[in-house]
Amino acid sequence: MFQNTFKRFVLNSNKKSATHRFAKRCSSSVKHHFETMGDRPKYIENAQQETKGKFGPFLFVLLALPLVFVPLYTDYWIQSDIKNGDPLLEEFEQYRKERNARLAKQRAEGKNHHHHDHHELKVTSLNKSADEQYKYVLVGGGTSSYCAYKAIRENDPEGSILILTEENYAPYQRPPLSKELWQSSDSDAANLLFTAWNNEKAHVEYEPEGYKNVTLLTGSKVVEVDVINQIVTLANGKSFGYDKCLLGTGGTPREIPGSEALPRDRISTFRTLEDFKNVYRLSQSGADIVVVGGSFLGTELSYALSSHKTAQRSEKGKDVGSVTQVYLEPEVLARNLPRYLSESVRDALRSVGVKLKPNRNVIKVSLQKRSKPNSTNSQEKVEKVIVTLDNGEELEADFVLTATGIFPNTELAENAGLEIDPVNGGIVTNAELEARQNVFVAGDVLSYYDVVLGRRRSEHYEHATATGRHAGLNMSSPHMKPFRHVSMFWSDVGKNVSFQAVGEIKSELDTYGVWDGVAVSQNGTPWNNAPAPLKNESFKRGIVYYMRDNKVVGILLWNVSGARVMRDARKIILQKKQYRDLSELRDLIDVKQVPAKSNN
16 A cells, blocks of 8 residues: 555656655655565464454344344333323323314314314325215305306316305305495395396396206315315215315405304394395394495495485485494505595595594494483383494494405315415415315415415405416316416495506505596505595596506506406506606506496
8 A cells, every 4th residue: 555655656746856756765665665574464464364254243143133122122112001001192092082073073063163273183094085076176156166167168068067165055246245236126136136237137146047067066064175085075974086176265254352242133244145135134124234344345335335225215215224334544445545545435435424433443342232212211222232442432233244354264275284375374376276286276265476466365356257267277278377367356436436456456555646637646655654635636537556666566447447458457567667767657558548437
């Protein structure tokens, strides 16, 4: 080894260097040593011969002992626990039996429990079988499921489809419940008929004549989605296998403190057909109604209820009750609209007699006996719902209607191990609206990546139609496409306030409005700290651009309508162009060339 090392130094070093001379001298000395003494000393060879074969068996036995004794000891330990009992094991077995019994009872009763024991460890069987098999199973009976079904039929006319809905109705439209149905006659409203945008009568249900070439199960609550075996299970124990599954489970309305103690005919959320029927009946009975919430739904309901009561008052010539709207914001829709437009909505509500309570929060609702109004007998009492506000004020009502948003129904997805968006709520999907292989999501419960606005969740009707359709096409096509649609929504509050919006509409964003020759630029502010109002009579028709980092992220069309202008608005947002000079926005959409929104 030494000889070879010095040879390398001699060959690779500079011949004139001191290192070269030193290496050459050492190489000669080493060579002379080994020529004299031999390559290997005799004592090394003798030692190796004497020890050869002595330690091999010992090392083998030493390494083999753990392989023999560890399994023996482990088996002894397990058998001892089985024979003598282990307190921790017994406690776990008892917990597991109680938990399984509780789950079995819940499934049998079909109850909706929102609280889960997250300590439960559930292992899915890999050979589970279903009672029936379908190519497509759509969980939920809302707009997203219906639109997915229609899209699937475009690609796959014969594939078996199962729609499961917890409600007792076939899929129906939600917007008419707070809009057009309140403008219908009593007989049409009772039959769920309304006048659509094309001036033709339409039914709330999408297909009131019934469904063909599809299986629809109403009153069917899904309690489990097994994404490994691709099976969904109902509360009654029946199970259905799927090739592709859609989760369109929607959301559950938020409730206010104390509401659980009151009967449904005294307080209710507003989400279903049953809710509409209940509220419509109460409105006709002359009830005093308090609406809690300053959102789009709460504002639409306040206007619809009060205008309906106004029409009844003129027909019947008697008092038919009042409508009061309570909301946290300084103005209605203050979370979405610039302050000067919120005031237009406020004026529309007041014009039909809505009593407004801004900047107020409901801290409690309760039933109490109160003196009967207009009674000469002071001892005569009636039961009223008392709405207690955060300033100590108490409102008396016959009925309270809550419209304060929803919680996305993610319980099934959570139990199935799907990812939940910790910021926006909802079930996280990829760009193709797929949460897990063969499991798609659409509608209110969807958390998706918007190409302009980033990850978000939307609760509007057009979003449900667009995502449902896209999910259905991807479910039934071998080539999936990413979702790039920018969803829109619309709202009507009387004859003078009607608007459509696309993208992100938040008052905290900077806005630039174009109004019949007048431009209004306003910095965004938190909804609870709105800027001073602007007094100008020109805010009748216009376009408001919502800006972030000098890019248009949302557009509001105020009393402006048309498919073309909506296409132009989407195109502007998708361009993601930066506008250093906001005056460039003036000519993007010419308001004068766009027809006004008509309200009948």
